Amino acid sequence: MRKLASFFLFFLLSLATQAWGGSVALILSESGGAYGEFAGVLEDALSGSSWNINSTIQADGGQPPPSDLVVTAGSDALRKALTRGDSPPIIATLLPRQSYERILAEHRRPGRITAIYLDQPAARQAAFLRHLFPDQKRFGMLVSAESRGMLPQFRQAFGNAGLNLDVEDADTDRALLPALNSVLERSTALIAIPDNSIYRRNNIKAILITAFRQQRPVIGYSPAFVTAGALAALHTTPTQIARQTADLILSNGTSLPPPSGPNQFAVAINANVAQSLGLKISDEAAIRRAMNADRESR
Numbered sequence: 001m002r003k004l005a006s007f008f009l010f011f012l013l014s015l016a017t018q019a020w021g022g023s024v025a026l027i028l029s030e031s032g033g034a035y036g037e038f039a040g041v042l043e044d045a046l047s048g049s050s051w052n053i054n055s056t057i058q059a060d061g062g063q064p065p066p067s068d069l070v071v072t073a074g075s076d077a078l079r080k081a082l083t084r085g086d087s088p089p090i091i092a093t094l095l096p097r098q099s100y101e102r103i104l105a106e107h108r109r110p111g112r113i114t115a116i117y118l119d120q121p122a123a124r125q126a127a128f129l130r131h132l133f134p135d136q137k138r139f140g141m142l143v144s145a146e147s148r149g150m151l152p153q154f155r156q157a158f159g160n161a162g163l164n165l166d167v168e169d170a171d172t173d174r175a176l177l178p179a180l181n182s183v184l185e186r187s188t189a190l191i192a193i194p195d196n197s198i199y200r201r202n203n204i205k206a207i208l209i210t211a212f213r214q215q216r217p218v219i220g221y222s223p224a225f226v227t228a229g230a231l232a233a234l235h236t237t238p239t240q241i242a243r244q245t246a247d248l249i250l251s252n253g254t255s256l257p258p259p260s261g262p263n264q265f266a267v268a269i270n271a272n273v274a275q276s277l278g279l280k281i282s283d284e285a286a287i288r289r290a291m292n293a294d295r296e297s298r
Contacts, residue, residue, distance in 0.1 A: 021050025029074025
């Protein structure tokens with residue numbers, strides 16, 4: 001009798017699994033680059049499953065056809081999805097948490113929405129700094145009204161890791177340079193977090209030059225930041241985000257979980273900046289291995 005019941009349970013679960021699927025509309029903020037990489041990996045990860053991408057459009061294109069689920073890549077793509085007349089569930093990706101929350105506030109609509117942020121968890125950032133600067137404890141951060149709400153989690157994570165966090169407010173362009181100089185004087189390095197009111201294209205170069213003059217490295221949040229002159233960055237690649245998105249779809253379908261940060265991460269280091277600042281640091285692979293070992297030991 002038990003064998004018969006087990007057989008029927010397995011049969012019903014198999015039917016449910018086969019029925020669990022549908023169509024996905026993919027909206028990209030731009031073609032090519034990181035967005036093209038994301039799209040290609042997501043399509044490959046979903047191939048052979050009961051979920052299929054039935055349309056891929058750009059944010060400046062027409063509306064996608066009806067679908068069971070929408071995946072957006074980038075801020076413009078999310079804005080595009082929120083203008084649809086219907087309200088399919090949305091998974092927003094490749095955007096910072098602040099951008100996601102601001103866009104939702106601007107476009108209120110019914111329906112289920114979740115996100116996979118680009119922002120690295122504060123505890124992971126603290127672990128990264130411990131391995132990057134094993135003999136240093138004091139780090140600085142600039143915040144504005146946009147990012148100030150993140151401070152409690154950073155203070156807690158840094159405290160748990162035995163690190164000190166110095167913070168200066170930089171709510172205006174006039175306050176930026178004094179705040180930057182002040183926090184650099186008290187810190188080993190400046191930790192940049194996604195904040196569009198502080199780290200903009202027209203002032204990132206000035207921030208990096210100011211820090212370099214004080215012989216203080218900047219820790220960014222993207223490979224582009226490192227290319228521009230930051231010492232290092234903890235980030236997540238479009239490929240990693242795409243795989244996490246596929247896993248979410250295959251595991252949850254349209255029953256979307258709350259927004260979260262990235263599961264995986266990558267490390268980027270600018271060896272030329274390290275040499276110019278006279279710093280001897282471990283290479284990218286060694287730091288990543290050490291951080292993964294820490295995570296597995298918990």
